[in-house]
Amino acid sequence: MTTTCQRRNTRQRQVVLEELMAECSHPTAGELYRRVRERLPRISLGTVYRNLEILQESGQAVRLAGCSGQEARYDGRPEPHLHFHCAGCENITDLETVFPLMDDLLGSTLENHEIDGYHVILRGTCRNCRSGA
């Protein structure tokens, strides 16, 4: 929805955001729902979805592209940064490596498109999956 109204600060929204930020694993809506329910047992899955949508609108959450499986994953870290997606364990991890070249693109125009954000997923194999079978 492109509804721009006066948002209210509800407990549900706050807890969804807190748990999203606490979770480094970039949880799916369902995973987040399970976690949030430990603190708010009566919250519904619909509310989690609605709040994820609202948090995206306000730039506090990002829906991740290019994961595998079919459930969308969410990231509670708003600044653009790199992600790593392991082909073995399928986990998505934040990378701390900074990529200045990428940041230089922000605000510039590329092939007639104004760039104001980026989303990078590097793919490969993590150390764990390399050593283990």
Place this chain on the structure above:
Amino acid sequence: MTTTCQRRNTRQRQVVLEELMAECSHPTAGELYRRVRERLPRISLGTVYRNLEILQESGQAVRLAGCSGQEARYDGRPEPHLHFHCAGCENITDLETVFPLMDDLLGSTLENHEIDGYHVILRGTCRNCRSGA
């Protein structure tokens, strides 16, 4: 599925791949189904999904999940390249701009992860959406 068996070269799979490569718009499975059906009227949506899965296994297609909306989009261009996702029209376009720094990462190790592919989506507004309302 991680089934590695002797794949057969069926007409359905061939047409799915052809139409996927012909389509610059990174179609969803449903869109592709509609296109493919013009050539193979009896093909089923399930077959399209199954073949997209198989084409990914063999590296001939890439799923661009979770871009916007809920339907996954597919890309029939196997070499890593940049994508642009317009916030206005929601379209995803290939960029021809080459990003050597990105390619340098391939084969290297970053924070203990072996990198062998990348997936980049730049976000912003395309010229069309900028001029139009």
Place this chain on the structure above:
DNA sequence: ATCGTTGCAAAATATTTGCAGTTGA
């Protein structure tokens, strides 16, 4: 008091799967 938000349940979408018949190698 107002109107954004919630829980619930049902609807809408998207994707996967079982199966019996078909087909490529």
Place this chain on the structure above:
DNA sequence: TCAACTGCAAATATTTTGCAACGAT
């Protein structure tokens, strides 16, 4: 031949929505 593949339909999974009650401001 024979296992991979297909169409079909049903099953699952995921996400959205209508609505009456609730609660933040």
